[in-house]
Amino acid sequence: MHLRALGYWRSDTNDRLPHPANLVDTTWDGNERALVVDYLDDGRTGRRFMGVSLCRICGAHNGGDEKTDGVYVWPSGLAHYVEHHGVRLPKEFVEHAIRQSEELEASTVDRTWWAEQTAGA
Ligand SMILES: [Zn+2]
Secondary structure (H helix, E strand, O other): OOOEEOOOOOOOOOOOOOOHHHHEOOOOOHHHHHHHHHHHHOOEEEEEOOOOOEOOOOOOEOOOEEEEOOOEEEEOOHHHHHHHHOEOOOHHHHHHHHHHHHHHHHOOOOOOHHHHHOOOO
16 A cells, blocks of 8 residues: 655654644634544554654644554644644645545445344344
């Protein structure tokens, strides 16, 4: 599986990555931002890191896992940057999160499968 990583920050070993403070956008629509926070929180836990990372902006303890939706992968602490500091993520990811959420909301549910699988029990 090929995942696209986001939410990783500049370090001594990788200066091509951004610093989160440079991505803060206080004009970002609050509803869209809240949806993205929920989406990030809802990701499946992937790898667990050894240790906790600290927020690069406020220094708070900020998670030690990676999360994924099967397309993207991000550190679990990314939601904190979006929620508490207004770090704005790329349009392509935001549109992806909105689309996934809308599709889930609009989905139909098969209510017979469970009963068939467990018939007689
Ligand atoms: Zn912070």
